[in-house]
Amino acid sequence: MMVRIILADDHQMFRHALSALLEKEKRMSVVAEASSGDELLDIVRRVPADVVCIDIAMPGMNGIEATRRLLAIQPNIKVIGLSAFSDRQFVMDMLNAGATGYVTKAEAGEELIRAIQAVHLGRAYLCPDVAATVTSALMENLQMAPATPRISARERQVLQLIAEGHTSARIADRLHVAPSTVEVHRRNIMRKLDLHSVADLTRYAIRNGITSVSS
Numbered sequence: 221m222m223v224r225i226i227l228a229d230d231h232q233m234f235r236h237a238l239s240a241l242l243e244k245e246k247r248m249s250v251v252a253e254a255s256s257g258d259e260l261l262d263i264v265r266r267v268p269a270d271v272v273c274i275d276i277a278m279p280g281m282n283g284i285e286a287t288r289r290l291l292a293i294q295p296n297i298k299v300i301g302l303s304a305f306s307d308r309q310f311v312m313d314m315l316n317a318g319a320t321g322y323v324t325k326a327e328a329g330e331e332l333i334r335a336i337q338a339v340h341l342g343r344a345y346l347c348p349d350v351a352a353t354v355t356s357a358l359m360e361n362l363q364m365a366p367a368t369p370r371i372s373a374r375e376r377q378v379l380q381l382i383a384e385g386h387t388s389a390r391i392a393d394r395l396h397v398a399p400s401t402v403e404v405h406r407r408n409i410m411r412k413l414d415l416h417s418v419a420d421l422t423r424y425a426i427r428n429g430i431t432s433v434s435s
Contacts, residue, residue, distance in 0.1 A: 221247065222247055222248070222249050223247055223248045223249070223270050223271060223336060223337075223340050224249055224251045224268060224269045224270045224271070225242060225248060225249065225250050225251065225269065225270070225271050225272070225273065225336065226250075226251060226252045226253070226254065226260065226263060226264065226267065226269045226271070226272045226273070227239060227250055227252075227253045227254070227272075227273050228253070228254040228255075228256075228257070228259075228260040228272060228273065228274040228275060228278065228283070228286070229254075229255070229273075229274075229275040229278065229302065230255050230256060230275065230278045230279055231275075232255065234325070235253050235255075238250075238273070238328065238332070239253065241329065241332075241333075242332075242333070242336070245333060248333075248336065251267055251268070251269055252267045252269070255278075256278055256279065256280055256281065257278055257280060257281030257282065257283065257285065257286030257289075258280065258281055260272070260274065260286055260290065261286065261289055261290060261293065264290055264293055264294050264297065265293060269294075269297060270297065270298065270340055271297065271298045271299075271300065271336050271339060271340055272290060272297055272298070272299050272300070273300045273302055273323075273332065273336070274286060274287060274290075274299060274300070274301060274302060274319075275302045275303065276301050276302065276303040276305075276310055276314060277303065277304070283301060283302075283303075283314070284301075284310075284313050284314055284317045285317075287299050287301070287314065287317040287318055287319055288317045288318060291317075291318040291419075295417075295419075298320055298321070298339035298340060299317075299318060299319040299320065299321070299339075300319060300320075300321035300322065300323060300332070300335050300336065300339060300345070301314035301319045301321065301322040301323070302323055302324075302325055302328060302332075303322070303324060303325065304324065304325045304326070305324070306324050306347075306349040306350045308354075311346075311350050311354055312354070315354075315423060315426070315427075316423075318419060320339045320343075320344045320345070320419065320422060320423075321335040321336075321338065321339045321344065321345040321346070322335075322345075322346050322347065322350045323335050323345075323346075323347045323350070324347055324349055324350060326349075327347045327348075327349065331347045331348075335347070341385050342384075342385030342418070342422075343383075343384060343385045344383070344422055344423075344426050344431075354426075370412070371408075371409055371412055371413070374395075374405065375405050375408060375409050375412075376430060377395065378391060378395070378402060378405040378406065378409065379409050379421060379424075379425055379430055379431075380425060380430050380431045381394065381395075382406065382418060382421050382422070382425075383421060383422040383424075383425035383426065383430065383431040384431055388402045388403055388406070406421075409421065
């Protein structure tokens, strides 16, 4: 299946270089480019896409706000943040906005290809520099954060598998239970954690060390 990609960056030469790189991949196609957040939001209303790679530091509407608005319009699109920086706050703000991937521009070659493949399959992806930053932030949060809502060991297993992109049928097969049982666990997890989508579950699992990010 072809992965349809939109590139959003205010630097035309950088967009064109990324586009040329991605078009060499047999299962990837750059279907549109945007130079601003406003232009991106207009494009996603008209052009079907699977993955958006977005620069965080675009002028006007930045990539973080554009991600929030984009996902309100097209919640099924996967978003990868692109930035010259691996600063912790940028990364966490982007993940909180709904992105499931983050790649620094210095690593935006093969790492970006791997990120696109991962998020398209429903997994999270952080490039190595960023993964180290997020891990450090998580360790600090674990030391400072209040107790999290209690979920059972089985619910934790189900949450991990959901965050890794597995379907209910596949989770049921791996855990040797009925798919309906998996759905009950999913609903219970969402209720206990006050979460409302698979994307929410994935972000929660990453932040709380229940699943590791792809690398």
